[in-house]
Amino acid sequence: xxxxxxxxxxxxxxxxxxxxxxxxxxxxxxxxxxxxxxxxxxxxxxxxxxxxxxxxxxxxxxxxxxxxxxxxxxxxxxxxxxxxxxxxxxxxxxxxxxxxxxxxxxxxxxxxxxxxxxxxxxxxxxxxxxxxxxxxxxxxxxxxxxxxxxxxxxxxxxxxxxxxxxxxxxxxxxxxxxxxxxxxxxxxxxxxxxxxxxxxxxxxxxxxxxxxxxxxxxxxx
Amino acid sequence: xxxxxxxxxxxxxxxxxxxxxxxxxxxxxxxxxxxxxxxxxxxxxxxxxxxxxxxxxxxxxxxxxxxxxxxxxxxxxxxxxxxxxxxxxxxxxxxxxxxxxxxxxxxxxxxxxxxxxxxxxxxxxxxxxxxxxxxxxxxxxxxxxxxxxxxxxxxxxxxxxxxxxxxxxxxxxxxxxxxxxxxxxxxxxxxxxxxxxxxxxxxxxxxxxxxxxxxxxxxxx
DNA sequence: TAATATTTTTAAGTTTGCTTAAAAATATTT
DNA sequence: AAATATTTTTAAGCAAACTTAAAAATATTA
Ligand SMILES: [Mn+2]
Ligand SMILES: [Mn+2]
Ligand SMILES: [Mn+2]
Ligand SMILES: [Mn+2]
Numbered sequence: 001x002x003x004x005x006x007x008x009x010x011x012x013x014x015x016x017x018x019x020x021x022x023x024x025x026x027x028x029x030x031x032x033x034x035x036x037x038x039x040x041x042x043x044x045x046x047x048x049x050x051x052x053x054x055x056x057x058x059x060x061x062x063x064x065x066x067x068x069x070x071x072x073x074x075x076x077x078x079x080x081x082x083x084x085x086x087x088x089x090x091x092x093x094x095x096x097x098x099x100x101x102x103x104x105x106x107x108x109x110x111x112x113x114x115x116x117x118x119x120x121x122x123x124x125x126x127x128x129x130x131x132x133x134x135x136x137x138x139x140x141x142x143x144x145x146x147x148x149x150x151x152x153x154x155x156x157x158x159x160x161x162x163x164x165x166x167x168x169x170x171x172x173x174x175x176x177x178x179x180x181x182x183x184x185x186x187x188x189x190x191x192x193x194x195x196x197x198x199x200x201x202x203x204x205x206x207x208x209x210x211x212x213x214x215x216x217x218x219x220x221x
Numbered sequence: 222x223x224x225x226x227x228x229x230x231x232x233x234x235x236x237x238x239x240x241x242x243x244x245x246x247x248x249x250x251x252x253x254x255x256x257x258x259x260x261x262x263x264x265x266x267x268x269x270x271x272x273x274x275x276x277x278x279x280x281x282x283x284x285x286x287x288x289x290x291x292x293x294x295x296x297x298x299x300x301x302x303x304x305x306x307x308x309x310x311x312x313x314x315x316x317x318x319x320x321x322x323x324x325x326x327x328x329x330x331x332x333x334x335x336x337x338x339x340x341x342x343x344x345x346x347x348x349x350x351x352x353x354x355x356x357x358x359x360x361x362x363x364x365x366x367x368x369x370x371x372x373x374x375x376x377x378x379x380x381x382x383x384x385x386x387x388x389x390x391x392x393x394x395x396x397x398x399x400x401x402x403x404x405x406x407x408x409x410x411x412x413x414x415x416x417x418x419x420x421x422x423x424x425x426x427x428x429x430x431x432x433x434x435x436x437x438x439x440x441x442x
Numbered sequence: 443t444a445a446t447a448t449t450t451t452t453a454a455g456t457t458t459g460c461t462t463a464a465a466a467a468t469a470t471t472t
Numbered sequence: 473a474a475a476t477a478t479t480t481t482t483a484a485g486c487a488a489a490c491t492t493a494a495a496a497a498t499a500t501t502a
Pocket of ligand 3: 301305
Protein backbone atom coordinates (compact mmCIF):
# COMPACT_ATOMS: atom_id res chain seq x y z
CA UNK A 1 0.00 0.00 0.00
CA UNK A 2 2.60 2.53 -1.13
CA UNK A 3 1.13 5.95 -0.63
CA UNK A 4 0.51 8.20 -3.62
CA UNK A 5 2.10 11.53 -4.46
CA UNK A 6 -0.09 14.63 -4.42
CA UNK A 7 0.32 14.72 -8.18
CA UNK A 8 -1.03 11.20 -8.61
CA UNK A 9 -3.90 11.99 -6.28
CA UNK A 10 -4.81 15.02 -8.37
CA UNK A 11 -4.97 12.90 -11.52
CA UNK A 12 -7.37 10.45 -9.86
CA UNK A 13 -9.58 13.28 -8.69
CA UNK A 14 -9.63 14.83 -12.16
CA UNK A 15 -10.61 11.53 -13.79
CA UNK A 16 -13.32 10.97 -11.19
CA UNK A 17 -14.71 14.45 -11.73
CA UNK A 18 -14.88 13.98 -15.49
CA UNK A 19 -16.48 10.53 -15.27
CA UNK A 20 -18.97 11.18 -12.48
CA UNK A 21 -21.55 12.82 -14.71
CA UNK A 22 -21.18 11.07 -18.04
CA UNK A 23 -20.86 7.30 -17.94
CA UNK A 24 -18.06 7.08 -20.49
CA UNK A 25 -14.27 6.99 -20.04
CA UNK A 26 -12.37 10.24 -19.59
CA UNK A 27 -10.34 11.23 -22.64
CA UNK A 28 -6.84 12.61 -22.50
CA UNK A 29 -7.70 16.14 -23.59
CA UNK A 30 -10.42 16.48 -20.96
CA UNK A 31 -7.97 15.53 -18.22
CA UNK A 32 -5.33 17.84 -19.67
CA UNK A 33 -7.79 20.71 -19.63
CA UNK A 34 -8.97 19.91 -16.10
CA UNK A 35 -5.41 19.83 -14.77
CA UNK A 36 -4.11 22.61 -17.02
CA UNK A 37 -1.43 20.40 -18.51
CA UNK A 38 -0.45 19.14 -21.94
CA UNK A 39 -1.96 15.94 -23.32
CA UNK A 40 1.51 14.44 -23.43
CA UNK A 41 1.86 14.74 -19.66
CA UNK A 42 -1.46 12.94 -19.24
CA UNK A 43 -0.53 10.04 -21.51
CA UNK A 44 2.68 9.72 -19.57
CA UNK A 45 0.96 9.58 -16.19
CA UNK A 46 -1.84 7.27 -17.33
CA UNK A 47 0.72 4.58 -18.05
CA UNK A 48 2.08 4.87 -14.52
CA UNK A 49 -1.36 4.93 -12.89
CA UNK A 50 -2.28 1.91 -14.96
CA UNK A 51 0.75 -0.05 -13.81
CA UNK A 52 -0.31 0.72 -10.24
CA UNK A 53 -3.77 -0.60 -11.11
CA UNK A 54 -5.47 2.67 -10.25
CA UNK A 55 -6.98 3.12 -13.72
CA UNK A 56 -8.16 0.99 -16.61
CA UNK A 57 -6.21 2.32 -19.55
CA UNK A 58 -6.07 1.20 -23.13
CA UNK A 59 -4.36 3.58 -25.51
CA UNK A 60 -6.68 5.72 -27.61
CA UNK A 61 -9.73 4.43 -25.72
CA UNK A 62 -9.83 6.82 -22.76
CA UNK A 63 -9.49 5.89 -19.12
CA UNK A 64 -11.65 4.91 -16.16
CA UNK A 65 -10.82 4.45 -12.49
CA UNK A 66 -10.46 0.99 -11.03
CA UNK A 67 -12.39 0.26 -7.86
CA UNK A 68 -9.24 1.07 -5.88
CA UNK A 69 -8.63 4.29 -7.80
CA UNK A 70 -12.24 5.31 -7.37
CA UNK A 71 -12.09 4.70 -3.63
CA UNK A 72 -9.03 6.94 -3.34
CA UNK A 73 -10.72 9.68 -5.38
CA UNK A 74 -13.81 9.56 -3.19
CA UNK A 75 -11.71 9.76 -0.04
CA UNK A 76 -9.98 12.83 -1.45
CA UNK A 77 -13.34 14.46 -2.18
CA UNK A 78 -14.48 13.59 1.33
CA UNK A 79 -11.39 15.20 2.81
CA UNK A 80 -11.65 18.25 0.58
CA UNK A 81 -15.26 18.91 1.50
CA UNK A 82 -14.82 18.26 5.20
CA UNK A 83 -11.94 20.73 5.29
CA UNK A 84 -14.14 23.27 3.48
CA UNK A 85 -16.77 22.84 6.16
CA UNK A 86 -14.10 23.34 8.80
CA UNK A 87 -12.83 26.50 7.14
CA UNK A 88 -16.32 28.01 6.81
CA UNK A 89 -18.01 26.81 9.98
CA UNK A 90 -15.09 26.96 12.39
CA UNK A 91 -12.73 29.59 10.99
CA UNK A 92 -15.51 31.69 9.41
CA UNK A 93 -14.13 31.87 5.92
CA UNK A 94 -16.69 32.60 3.20
CA UNK A 95 -17.60 29.98 0.60
CA UNK A 96 -15.61 31.73 -2.11
CA UNK A 97 -12.37 31.63 -0.10
CA UNK A 98 -11.98 27.99 0.89
CA UNK A 99 -11.33 25.95 -2.24
CA UNK A 100 -7.60 26.56 -2.66
CA UNK A 101 -6.84 25.82 0.98
CA UNK A 102 -8.91 22.63 0.80
CA UNK A 103 -6.95 21.61 -2.31
CA UNK A 104 -3.88 21.48 -0.09
CA UNK A 105 -5.47 20.14 3.07
CA UNK A 106 -7.04 17.19 1.24
CA UNK A 107 -3.57 15.70 0.73
CA UNK A 108 -2.72 15.49 4.43
CA UNK A 109 -2.43 11.81 5.16
CA UNK A 110 -4.18 10.47 8.24
CA UNK A 111 -7.44 8.61 8.26
CA UNK A 112 -7.74 9.16 12.00
CA UNK A 113 -7.47 12.91 11.42
CA UNK A 114 -10.34 12.86 8.96
CA UNK A 115 -12.40 10.62 11.23
CA UNK A 116 -12.00 13.06 14.09
CA UNK A 117 -12.52 16.13 11.95
CA UNK A 118 -15.79 14.64 10.66
CA UNK A 119 -16.93 13.90 14.20
CA UNK A 120 -15.92 17.35 15.44
CA UNK A 121 -17.90 19.00 12.65
CA UNK A 122 -21.00 16.95 13.51
CA UNK A 123 -20.78 14.57 10.53
CA UNK A 124 -21.95 17.10 7.95
CA UNK A 125 -23.62 15.70 4.82
CA UNK A 126 -22.94 18.69 2.56
CA UNK A 127 -20.09 21.13 2.09
CA UNK A 128 -20.39 24.95 2.02
CA UNK A 129 -21.26 24.83 -1.69
CA UNK A 130 -24.03 22.28 -1.16
CA UNK A 131 -21.95 19.43 -2.57
CA UNK A 132 -22.50 16.06 -0.86
CA UNK A 133 -19.76 14.72 1.39
CA UNK A 134 -19.20 11.01 0.80
CA UNK A 135 -19.16 8.88 3.96
CA UNK A 136 -16.09 6.90 5.02
CA UNK A 137 -17.07 4.13 2.56
CA UNK A 138 -17.40 6.55 -0.35
CA UNK A 139 -21.19 6.66 -0.49
CA UNK A 140 -22.69 9.96 -1.54
CA UNK A 141 -26.05 11.07 -0.22
CA UNK A 142 -27.91 12.02 -3.36
CA UNK A 143 -30.43 14.82 -3.39
CA UNK A 144 -33.13 15.57 -5.92
CA UNK A 145 -32.02 18.90 -7.24
CA UNK A 146 -32.56 20.77 -10.49
CA UNK A 147 -31.22 23.95 -12.00
CA UNK A 148 -33.31 27.00 -11.19
CA UNK A 149 -33.62 27.48 -14.97
CA UNK A 150 -35.72 24.29 -15.12
CA UNK A 151 -38.52 25.72 -12.96
CA UNK A 152 -41.74 26.95 -14.57
CA UNK A 153 -43.41 30.27 -13.81
CA UNK A 154 -44.89 30.36 -10.31
CA UNK A 155 -42.88 27.34 -9.16
CA UNK A 156 -40.72 27.63 -6.04
CA UNK A 157 -37.55 26.04 -4.76
CA UNK A 158 -34.86 26.29 -2.12
CA UNK A 159 -31.26 26.97 -3.13
CA UNK A 160 -29.22 23.87 -2.29
CA UNK A 161 -26.13 24.12 -4.44
CA UNK A 162 -24.16 25.58 -7.34
CA UNK A 163 -22.90 24.05 -10.57
CA UNK A 164 -20.21 26.65 -11.07
CA UNK A 165 -17.70 27.20 -8.23
CA UNK A 166 -15.79 30.31 -9.30
CA UNK A 167 -15.21 33.01 -6.70
CA UNK A 168 -16.80 35.51 -9.05
CA UNK A 169 -20.07 33.56 -9.18
CA UNK A 170 -20.13 32.83 -5.45
CA UNK A 171 -19.48 36.47 -4.61
CA UNK A 172 -22.24 37.54 -7.01
CA UNK A 173 -24.65 35.18 -5.25
CA UNK A 174 -23.66 36.64 -1.87
CA UNK A 175 -24.34 40.15 -3.16
CA UNK A 176 -27.78 39.08 -4.36
CA UNK A 177 -28.46 37.22 -1.09
CA UNK A 178 -28.82 34.02 -3.05
CA UNK A 179 -27.01 31.75 -0.61
CA UNK A 180 -27.81 28.16 0.36
CA UNK A 181 -31.20 27.75 2.01
CA UNK A 182 -32.80 30.80 0.39
CA UNK A 183 -36.32 30.21 -0.91
CA UNK A 184 -36.91 31.48 -4.45
CA UNK A 185 -40.01 31.68 -6.63
CA UNK A 186 -40.03 32.19 -10.40
CA UNK A 187 -42.31 35.13 -11.12
CA UNK A 188 -41.69 35.53 -14.82
CA UNK A 189 -39.60 33.95 -17.57
CA UNK A 190 -38.49 36.31 -20.32
CA UNK A 191 -38.42 34.10 -23.38
CA UNK A 192 -36.13 36.45 -25.28
CA UNK A 193 -32.99 35.55 -23.32
CA UNK A 194 -34.39 33.19 -20.69
CA UNK A 195 -33.65 35.62 -17.92
CA UNK A 196 -35.87 35.31 -14.85
CA UNK A 197 -37.69 37.59 -12.47
CA UNK A 198 -37.66 35.83 -9.11
CA UNK A 199 -38.72 36.65 -5.59
CA UNK A 200 -36.61 35.82 -2.55
CA UNK A 201 -37.90 34.75 0.85
CA UNK A 202 -38.22 38.27 2.23
CA UNK A 203 -40.45 39.39 -0.65
CA UNK A 204 -37.59 41.05 -2.51
CA UNK A 205 -37.66 40.81 -6.30
CA UNK A 206 -34.65 40.20 -8.51
CA UNK A 207 -33.86 39.67 -12.17
CA UNK A 208 -31.16 37.14 -13.00
CA UNK A 209 -29.61 35.99 -16.26
CA UNK A 210 -29.98 32.53 -17.74
CA UNK A 211 -26.31 31.86 -16.98
CA UNK A 212 -27.05 32.41 -13.31
CA UNK A 213 -30.23 30.32 -13.20
CA UNK A 214 -28.52 27.44 -15.01
CA UNK A 215 -25.78 27.30 -12.39
CA UNK A 216 -27.99 27.65 -9.34
CA UNK A 217 -29.34 24.35 -8.04
CA UNK A 218 -32.64 24.24 -6.19
CA UNK A 219 -34.83 21.67 -4.54
CA UNK A 220 -38.36 22.02 -5.87
CA UNK A 221 -40.90 22.93 -3.21
CA UNK B 222 8.18 35.96 -3.99
CA UNK B 223 8.19 32.56 -5.67
CA UNK B 224 6.88 30.11 -3.13
CA UNK B 225 9.08 27.31 -1.88
CA UNK B 226 8.65 23.56 -2.29
CA UNK B 227 7.93 21.48 0.79
CA UNK B 228 11.39 20.02 0.37
CA UNK B 229 13.06 23.42 0.46
CA UNK B 230 10.98 24.37 3.49
CA UNK B 231 12.15 21.25 5.30
CA UNK B 232 15.78 22.15 4.67
CA UNK B 233 15.30 25.61 6.15
CA UNK B 234 13.61 24.14 9.21
CA UNK B 235 16.40 21.63 9.69
CA UNK B 236 19.08 24.31 9.49
CA UNK B 237 17.15 26.52 11.91
CA UNK B 238 16.78 23.67 14.38
CA UNK B 239 20.49 22.89 14.29
CA UNK B 240 21.55 26.52 14.65
CA UNK B 241 19.04 27.64 17.27
CA UNK B 242 20.99 26.24 20.21
CA UNK B 243 24.61 26.55 19.20
CA UNK B 244 25.65 29.82 17.64
CA UNK B 245 27.76 28.33 14.87
CA UNK B 246 26.84 27.40 11.29
CA UNK B 247 25.18 24.06 10.58
CA UNK B 248 27.45 21.54 8.93
CA UNK B 249 26.46 19.29 6.08
CA UNK B 250 26.51 16.04 8.05
CA UNK B 251 24.30 17.45 10.79
CA UNK B 252 21.69 18.47 8.23
CA UNK B 253 21.98 15.11 6.49
CA UNK B 254 21.40 13.34 9.76
CA UNK B 255 18.47 15.58 10.69
CA UNK B 256 16.77 15.01 7.33
CA UNK B 257 17.85 11.38 7.00
CA UNK B 258 19.56 12.02 3.69
CA UNK B 259 23.05 11.69 2.25
CA UNK B 260 25.54 14.53 2.56
CA UNK B 261 25.63 14.76 -1.22
CA UNK B 262 21.95 15.68 -1.34
CA UNK B 263 22.57 18.43 1.19
CA UNK B 264 25.49 19.97 -0.72
CA UNK B 265 23.31 19.90 -3.81
CA UNK B 266 20.41 21.71 -2.15
CA UNK B 267 22.57 24.23 -0.29
CA UNK B 268 23.74 25.61 -3.61
CA UNK B 269 20.15 26.12 -4.72
CA UNK B 270 19.05 27.67 -1.41
CA UNK B 271 22.06 29.94 -1.60
CA UNK B 272 21.18 31.14 -5.09
CA UNK B 273 17.73 32.00 -3.74
CA UNK B 274 19.41 33.95 -0.92
CA UNK B 275 17.81 31.84 1.79
CA UNK B 276 21.14 30.73 3.26
CA UNK B 277 24.67 32.02 3.60
CA UNK B 278 26.77 29.25 2.14
CA UNK B 279 30.47 29.01 1.53
CA UNK B 280 31.72 25.56 0.63
CA UNK B 281 33.36 23.65 3.49
CA UNK B 282 32.38 26.36 5.98
CA UNK B 283 28.89 25.30 6.96
CA UNK B 284 25.69 27.21 6.43
CA UNK B 285 23.49 29.74 8.22
CA UNK B 286 20.07 31.12 7.37
CA UNK B 287 19.71 34.60 5.91
CA UNK B 288 17.20 36.90 7.56
CA UNK B 289 14.67 35.87 4.91
CA UNK B 290 15.41 32.16 5.36
CA UNK B 291 15.15 32.51 9.10
CA UNK B 292 11.79 34.26 8.84
CA UNK B 293 10.43 31.41 6.71
CA UNK B 294 11.73 28.80 9.16
CA UNK B 295 10.10 30.58 12.08
CA UNK B 296 6.80 30.80 10.24
CA UNK B 297 6.96 27.05 9.61
CA UNK B 298 7.58 26.40 13.29
CA UNK B 299 4.69 28.69 14.15
CA UNK B 300 2.38 26.79 11.80
CA UNK B 301 3.61 23.40 13.00
CA UNK B 302 3.01 24.22 16.64
CA UNK B 303 -0.36 25.89 16.09
CA UNK B 304 -1.58 22.82 14.20
CA UNK B 305 -0.34 20.64 17.06
CA UNK B 306 -2.42 22.70 19.47
CA UNK B 307 -5.40 22.31 17.17
CA UNK B 308 -4.96 18.54 16.98
CA UNK B 309 -4.66 18.15 20.76
CA UNK B 310 -7.06 20.78 22.03
CA UNK B 311 -9.75 20.56 19.38
CA UNK B 312 -9.55 17.02 18.00
CA UNK B 313 -8.33 15.48 21.27
CA UNK B 314 -5.26 13.74 19.96
CA UNK B 315 -2.59 12.98 22.54
CA UNK B 316 0.79 14.73 22.48
CA UNK B 317 2.55 11.67 21.14
CA UNK B 318 0.26 11.44 18.08
CA UNK B 319 0.39 14.90 16.53
CA UNK B 320 3.88 15.50 15.17
CA UNK B 321 3.61 13.67 11.85
CA UNK B 322 0.31 15.30 10.96
CA UNK B 323 1.70 18.72 11.86
CA UNK B 324 4.70 18.01 9.61
CA UNK B 325 2.25 17.93 6.72
CA UNK B 326 -0.13 20.66 7.85
CA UNK B 327 2.71 23.16 8.32
CA UNK B 328 3.20 23.28 4.54
CA UNK B 329 -0.34 24.43 3.75
CA UNK B 330 0.06 27.88 2.28
CA UNK B 331 -2.22 30.60 3.55
CA UNK B 332 -1.24 33.28 6.02
CA UNK B 333 -4.91 34.11 6.56
CA UNK B 334 -5.54 30.49 7.54
CA UNK B 335 -2.84 30.58 10.18
CA UNK B 336 -4.02 33.95 11.42
CA UNK B 337 -7.53 32.61 11.93
CA UNK B 338 -6.38 29.31 13.38
CA UNK B 339 -4.28 31.22 15.93
CA UNK B 340 -7.25 33.40 16.86
CA UNK B 341 -9.61 30.40 17.07
CA UNK B 342 -7.21 28.61 19.41
CA UNK B 343 -7.00 31.67 21.68
CA UNK B 344 -3.51 32.75 20.61
CA UNK B 345 -1.68 30.00 22.50
CA UNK B 346 1.90 30.73 23.54
CA UNK B 347 3.04 27.10 23.85
CA UNK B 348 2.36 23.89 21.96
CA UNK B 349 1.31 20.54 23.50
CA UNK B 350 4.96 19.71 24.19
CA UNK B 351 5.59 23.00 25.96
CA UNK B 352 7.52 24.46 23.04
CA UNK B 353 7.00 28.20 22.49
CA UNK B 354 4.94 29.30 19.50
CA UNK B 355 6.57 32.25 17.74
CA UNK B 356 4.23 35.17 17.05
CA UNK B 357 3.45 36.37 13.54
CA UNK B 358 6.73 38.32 13.49
CA UNK B 359 8.79 35.30 14.52
CA UNK B 360 9.38 36.32 18.14
CA UNK B 361 9.56 33.48 20.63
CA UNK B 362 8.41 33.98 24.20
CA UNK B 363 11.30 32.61 26.21
CA UNK B 364 10.77 30.90 29.49
CA UNK B 365 13.28 30.22 32.24
CA UNK B 366 13.36 26.47 32.28
CA UNK B 367 15.93 23.89 33.33
CA UNK B 368 16.23 20.14 33.08
CA UNK B 369 14.80 18.31 36.08
CA UNK B 370 18.24 16.76 36.46
CA UNK B 371 19.61 20.20 37.38
CA UNK B 372 17.51 20.47 40.53
CA UNK B 373 19.07 19.83 43.95
CA UNK B 374 17.55 17.61 46.61
CA UNK B 375 14.38 19.13 48.12
CA UNK B 376 13.98 21.58 45.26
CA UNK B 377 10.67 21.70 43.38
CA UNK B 378 9.54 22.59 39.89
CA UNK B 379 6.63 22.40 37.49
CA UNK B 380 6.92 20.37 34.31
CA UNK B 381 6.82 22.80 31.37
CA UNK B 382 8.39 20.91 28.48
CA UNK B 383 10.45 18.06 27.05
CA UNK B 384 13.80 17.99 25.32
CA UNK B 385 13.14 14.68 23.61
CA UNK B 386 9.98 14.36 21.48
CA UNK B 387 9.79 10.64 20.68
CA UNK B 388 6.45 8.90 21.09
CA UNK B 389 8.11 6.37 23.37
CA UNK B 390 9.25 9.08 25.78
CA UNK B 391 5.95 10.97 25.68
CA UNK B 392 3.97 7.79 26.30
CA UNK B 393 6.27 6.91 29.20
CA UNK B 394 5.63 10.31 30.73
CA UNK B 395 1.87 9.81 30.35
CA UNK B 396 2.12 6.46 32.12
CA UNK B 397 4.00 8.07 35.00
CA UNK B 398 1.57 11.00 35.08
CA UNK B 399 4.42 13.34 34.33
CA UNK B 400 2.56 15.62 31.90
CA UNK B 401 2.85 19.39 31.52
CA UNK B 402 1.82 21.33 34.60
CA UNK B 403 2.65 18.58 37.08
CA UNK B 404 4.50 19.75 40.19
CA UNK B 405 7.53 17.64 41.08
CA UNK B 406 9.92 17.68 44.05
CA UNK B 407 13.31 15.99 44.15
CA UNK B 408 13.40 13.81 47.26
CA UNK B 409 16.68 12.07 46.71
CA UNK B 410 19.50 11.93 44.19
CA UNK B 411 21.24 8.57 43.83
CA UNK B 412 24.80 9.53 42.98
CA UNK B 413 25.60 6.12 41.56
CA UNK B 414 23.62 6.59 38.36
CA UNK B 415 22.03 10.00 38.94
CA UNK B 416 18.57 8.51 39.11
CA UNK B 417 16.05 10.47 41.16
CA UNK B 418 13.36 9.77 43.68
CA UNK B 419 10.70 12.45 43.14
CA UNK B 420 7.27 13.17 44.48
CA UNK B 421 4.38 14.27 42.27
CA UNK B 422 1.64 16.71 43.19
CA UNK B 423 -0.68 14.10 44.69
CA UNK B 424 1.99 12.87 47.11
CA UNK B 425 2.90 9.91 44.93
CA UNK B 426 6.56 8.90 44.82
CA UNK B 427 8.44 7.80 41.75
CA UNK B 428 11.97 6.85 40.73
CA UNK B 429 13.18 8.00 37.35
CA UNK B 430 16.40 7.49 35.45
CA UNK B 431 18.89 10.22 34.62
CA UNK B 432 17.92 9.94 30.97
CA UNK B 433 14.37 10.88 31.90
CA UNK B 434 15.30 13.76 34.21
CA UNK B 435 17.67 15.20 31.63
CA UNK B 436 14.89 15.36 29.06
CA UNK B 437 12.18 16.73 31.30
CA UNK B 438 12.12 20.51 31.53
CA UNK B 439 10.83 22.23 34.64
CA UNK B 440 10.31 25.73 35.89
CA UNK B 441 11.90 26.07 39.31
CA UNK B 442 9.45 26.90 42.03
C1' DT C 443 55.39 17.41 9.27
C1' DA C 444 53.62 13.46 7.33
C1' DA C 445 50.24 10.02 7.49
C1' DT C 446 45.63 9.07 8.36
C1' DA C 447 40.87 9.96 9.15
C1' DT C 448 36.85 12.66 8.55
C1' DT C 449 34.00 15.80 6.19
C1' DT C 450 32.41 17.86 2.19
C1' DT C 451 31.93 18.34 -2.58
C1' DT C 452 31.66 16.80 -7.28
C1' DA C 453 30.41 13.51 -10.83
C1' DA C 454 27.36 10.44 -12.81
C1' DG C 455 23.00 8.28 -12.77
C1' DT C 456 17.86 7.59 -11.38
C1' DT C 457 12.87 8.75 -10.81
C1' DT C 458 9.06 11.88 -11.05
C1' DG C 459 6.62 14.96 -13.54
C1' DC C 460 6.56 18.16 -16.65
C1' DT C 461 7.57 20.46 -21.64
C1' DT C 462 7.62 20.85 -27.09
C1' DA C 463 7.74 18.65 -31.49
C1' DA C 464 6.84 14.87 -34.39
C1' DA C 465 4.45 10.61 -35.42
C1' DA C 466 0.56 7.70 -35.30
C1' DA C 467 -4.17 6.64 -34.64
C1' DT C 468 -8.87 7.88 -34.95
C1' DA C 469 -12.73 10.86 -36.51
C1' DT C 470 -14.91 13.95 -39.70
C1' DT C 471 -15.72 16.01 -44.26
C1' DT C 472 -16.01 16.18 -48.93
C1' DA D 473 -12.97 6.25 -50.25
C1' DA D 474 -9.86 9.89 -49.99
C1' DA D 475 -8.56 14.03 -47.91
C1' DT D 476 -8.45 16.59 -43.89
C1' DA D 477 -8.80 17.52 -39.09
C1' DT D 478 -8.52 16.13 -34.42
C1' DT D 479 -6.88 13.42 -30.72
C1' DT D 480 -3.54 10.73 -28.65
C1' DT D 481 0.87 8.82 -28.17
C1' DT D 482 5.80 8.68 -28.57
C1' DA D 483 10.31 10.80 -28.56
C1' DA D 484 13.58 13.80 -26.74
C1' DG D 485 14.76 16.84 -23.26
C1' DC D 486 14.62 19.48 -18.81
C1' DA D 487 14.42 20.54 -13.64
C1' DA D 488 13.94 18.95 -8.93
C1' DA D 489 15.46 15.98 -5.64
C1' DC D 490 17.39 12.14 -4.56
C1' DT D 491 21.25 8.11 -4.80
C1' DT D 492 26.24 5.91 -4.83
C1' DA D 493 31.06 6.35 -5.81
C1' DA D 494 35.11 9.04 -6.35
C1' DA D 495 37.72 13.21 -5.54
C1' DA D 496 39.02 17.05 -2.84
C1' DA D 497 39.38 19.68 1.25
C1' DT D 498 39.96 19.92 6.10
C1' DA D 499 41.02 17.96 10.64
C1' DT D 500 43.38 14.77 13.64
C1' DT D 501 47.00 11.89 15.12
C1' DA D 502 51.49 9.92 15.19
MN1 LIG E 1 -13.62 22.98 -3.41
MN1 LIG F 1 -16.94 22.57 -2.22
MN1 LIG G 1 6.16 18.48 16.35
MN1 LIG H 1 5.59 20.24 19.36
